[in-house]
Structure formats: C-alpha cells, structure tokens
Amino acid sequence: MPLTTTRSDENGELIIRISGQFDFGLHRDFRDAYREATGVRRFVVDLADTEYMDSSALGMLLLLREHAETHSAQVELRNVSGELERILRIANFHQLFPMRN
C-alpha cells in the first residue's frame, strides 16, 4: 500500500505514511485519509519511505493544512530528508510546517 493511516488516540495524532511516489495518483487516497477523521489534534505526514514528490504533493499538503486549520489541528512533517527536504525548502514549506525526524 502506498498510503497507510495509523491512528494514535492517546495523543490525538493521525499518521499518514506514504511509500514510494507521492504524486497526483494519491490525491484521492490522501484526502480520504484525513477528511472523515474526527477528533484529530495533529495530522502527521510521515515521509520516511517516500522516494519522490512532485508539486501535487505540495498542493495536497497545503490542502491538508487548510483542512487542519478549519479543524483547529496541526500538521507536522516527519522523517524528511535528502531531495525531499530540499524540495520542501525551495517551496518554503519549512516555514509553514514543523518538521521532525
């Protein structure tokens, strides 16, 4: 599965883990992963196994951020490194999203 969702209820986290390509093909699954979830305080996108990311992934992350804002939740990017980190930095995402390893 390119996208798996883990719910961690004790700290209100929803972890979306993406493997392989993070591109347009995932847009439906990605939205589905967070749209219906309730009581989430923090959405975590785990990019540890992500190999590639194009601009649609950035668009999806922004939409997630908008969704989180309307639900008073945070978004955090986890395990960002290498090429992905550089792409996120060019797009100034390091100023929009807290990143943690």
Place this chain on the structure above:
Amino acid sequence: MNATRPRVLVAVLLAAVLAVLAWWQAVVAVPAVLAAVAIGWWLGACGQMGGALPAVNSEAGHGELEQELRGFLADMDESLNAEFGYVRDDLAQIRSLVTDAVQELNGSFVGVNEKTREQADLASRVMSFSRDEGGQDELGIKSFVNETESILGDYVDMVVEMSRHSVDAAHSMDDIVAQMNTVNSLLDDIRGIAKQTDLLALNASIEAARAGEAGRGFAVVAEQVRALAEQANSFNDQIGQQVGSARAVIDKARASVSEMASQDMTESLNAKNRITSMMQGLERLNEEVESGLARISTLTGDIDGHVQDAVRALQFEDISTQLVDNSTRGVDGLESYLSGIRSVVQEISGADSRGDLATQLSEARAGLAGQCERRQEERRSMRSVSQSVMDAGEVELF
C-alpha cells in the same frame, strides 16, 4: 758671498713645497720623496759645517741645485694649478650631475606616488562596486543573482499554488463523480420502477383483454401506461448517456488537472542549486577581490613608506651639493695659498742683492700667516654640514 745662503734658500723652498704638498693630501708620495731629499740636503749641510765630511758641494753646485728646485717648484705650481682646475671642473660636474639625477629621481617618486594613489582609488572604487555601494544597478552581479533567486521563488510559489488549486479541483471532480454515481443509482431505481410499471401495464392489458368489451377502455389506459413506462425508460437511458458523457468530460478534465498539478520539482531544485552555487562562487570571488584589494591598500601604504624614505634619502643632493661647494671653496683657498707661497719664493729668489734675508723671510711668513688666518676665517663662515648618514634630522620648535 756666504756659502750657507743658497743652501738655506733651497731649504726654505723645500719646506714651502712640503707645506703645500702636506696640505694637498691627494699627492702623498711626493712629499715623502721631497722629505727624503730635504733631509739628505740638510745632513749634507751639517756635515760640511762640521768639516768631518769631504766637501762635495761647490758654489756652482749650489746654484745648479737651486735652479733645479726652482724649476721643480715651477713645474709643481703648474701641475697643481692644472690639478686645481680639473678638481674644480670635476666638482662642478658632480654638482650638476647629482642635481639633475636627483631632480629626475624625485620626479619619478612623485610619479610613483601619484600612480599608487590612483591605483588605491581604483581599488576602493572596485571594492564599493562589488559591495553594491556604488548605487543601484551599477555593477549589480549580486543584485542580478538576487533578482533571479526571487524570480525562481515566485515561480515555485506559483507552481505550488497551481498544484494546490489543481488538487482542489480534482477533489471537486471526485465529489461530482460521486454525485453522478448517486444519480446513476437513482436512474437504476427509476429504471426498475419503469420496468415494474411496464409489467403492471402488461398485466393490466391482459386482464383488460380477458374482460372483453367491458375492459376495452381499461386496455387503452394500460397501453398508454406502458408507453409512458417505455418513454420513462428511454429518458432514463438518455440521462444515463448524458451522465456517462459528463463523466467522460470530467475524466478528461481530471487528466488535464493532473497534468497541471504534477510539476516535477527537480528542475526548480536544479535551478535553485545553480543559483546557490553561483551565489557561493560570487561570494568567493568577492572575498578574493576584497582580500586582493586589502592587499593593494597595504601595498599602497608600504609604497608610501618607501617613497617617504626615498624622498628623505634623496635630500642627500642638497647636503652633498653643499659639501661639493665647500670643497670648491677649499680648492679656491688652496690655490690662493699656493700663489702666496709662489710670491714668497719669488721675493726670496730675487733678494740676491738687497736686504737682509731673515727680514724678508719673516715678512713673507707673516704674509702667509695672514693669508692662512683669512682662509680659516673663510672656512668658519662656510656652511657646516655635519650629516654623515641620511637619517631624518632633528625637529626643534622654539
């Protein structure tokens, strides 16, 4: 005639020559030889007076020797005069050579100085250029790079924003498709109802036929209900087709949106990397230029110091010119002293027949002493130059 008289005369002449030569230190060998001759002569005279040695000298011999010495003196007078002339010429030549050369050197140093300053000015201009201090857009490599970087930033922002909208649009299309699916299932429901209606109408027709004439009117109604059901079915199919083609359009639109949303960021990343490395290169270049310019300004300072030292050292011209002038005056003095001696000798040699030699000698000596005093007076009034090295002189403010 007293036999000792020519001998004394010759001794006086010799002493005179010695005095001149001793003063004229350049010719050291001559006074040594003359001293030897004088001593020999004197010893000869003493021997004769004591009578212990055989008389080797005759009156004629004395005359001859006197003549010789006179001639020698004349030669010496002549060659010394010539020598004075050469020395004076040489000193004059040295003076003008040194003055010319130093003037030229000084000009060169002033030139070096000006050029160095020009160079330093240029360097500081370059420095302010590279720092973009020299006004906007004058050199502007840095501002060009900054501009490019901000354009790239805008481009990336635009791409991200476009992707966000595209994904958002795709989501909306997903929602529309979901709604169409609902419409489709509703159509299916309607189709089922129409089918049931058709069946019902069919049954009604059969029942009406069975009822015969009494059911004829009902059969017409049943037939119309069937037609309506079929019509409903056909509408249903049309709606289904419309929905189907709408889905096809949406699928097509989604493909476009997907295109739009999916921009490869690698190119932007590469561009960004190129700009970053360009910036770093520029930074390095800047550092190199700055350190080069700093070095130039240090060098300018060093050159400045050297030029100052040179200007100080070149003042030897003024000092040595004065020394040369002193030497020239020394030569003049020497010459006049020599002419004094010459006149003494002439007087003595011409004093054969008249007067007392001792008186004449003492008069001559007094004349010379007077001359010597005048000469010393002159020396005192001459410039005194005490410098022997070219270190900067003392400064005293009263």
Place this chain on the structure above:
Amino acid sequence: MYKEFGVKRMGKILAVDDSATMRQMVATALKETGHQVSEAADGKDALRKAQAERFDLVITDVNMPNMDGLTLIKELRGLAGYRFTPILFLTTESRADMKQQAKASGATGWLVKPFKPDQLLATVGKVLR
C-alpha cells in the same frame, strides 16, 4: 600618500631654498594635504614674494646665495603682516650658534635636513594650528 595629521587648517606656504629639488620635495609633500605652496630660490626672491602676497607660513633654508635665511627672517620680521608669521628653518646647518641666531630673530622652529615628509607635515600642522 601622506596621511592626514588632523591638519584642518590649510595654509599658503612659501618654501625658500636654493635647491630646486628641495623646493619640489617640500612643495609636493605639502600640496598633497591641500596646502598652497609657492617657491622662492633665495632670500631676496622670498622677500619680494612675501611683499606681493601674504603667506601663513615661511619655510626657509639657511645657506643661500644673494640673501641667506637669517637675513631673510630679520627682513621679514620688519615687514607689516609678518611680525608673527611662523617661520621654520629647514637646513643642513647644524651649528648651535646659527640655531641660536635664528631663535633670537624670532624663528618658530629648526628642522635639520633630511626631512621626512610625514614629519614635516606634522610640524607644519602644529605650527599652523
């Protein structure tokens, strides 16, 4: 080349020396910091120029043809407008009696050649302040 020595006041200076090179050196060093420099080849020349134009400072050699520096200072002190003008001697002359004579005639200072441009500027700066 020559650094500033806090010489804020720029002056009109008369450099008197029979050596053209010396005059040029003094003039170059002083012009560098913005002073106006005129040159005179001996005491007589200097006196003529001093009468024609007011100078803020006179720098003179001692031993010169026609009129020496010591005579020049006596003449200058007799001129209207030069009673208190600073007069510096710049000379190879190191004899104490000459220096005393200069001091008695109202000289401001005594600099023994060779001079260093910086040193000359510093002295001129002090004298003109």
